[in-house]
Amino acid sequence: ASRPLESIALAALGYRALSLSPAAIGPVKSTLLRxxxxxxxxxxxxxxxxxxxxxxxxxxxxxxAEQSGLLL
Structure with a gap:
């Protein structure tokens, strides 16, 4: 789930906790907040x-994601 696109899929499937590398937290968090x-x-x-x-x-x-204005 270290990539924003995959985090979108996991959130859509109902996952609410993800394990991320420190470098991925910012981009994934930004995507999921929006x-x-x-x-x-x-x-x-x-x-x-x-x-x-x-x-x-x-x-x-x-x-x-593109239609929703989410940066990937």
Whole structure:
């Protein structure tokens, strides 16, 4: 969870405690403080429910983050 994009996914899945290296605390904290967790969950859960195996979860989360003004 040392990268902001992955921290968005974990927060959307319900994780509320993350283990981070000291260097990652600032960027991840900045992202999570501005994150609308419910909006992230609304994006992530349908992607995870897709059974086709063709969904780009990382790309969709990156697009969500950019649209939300989150710096990655």
């Amino acid at each position: 994150l609308d967790v419910e909006a992230a969950r609304a994006v992530l859960l349908p992607l995870l429910a897709d059974t086709t195996g063709t969904v780009d979860v990382r790309g969709a989360l990156r697009a969500f």
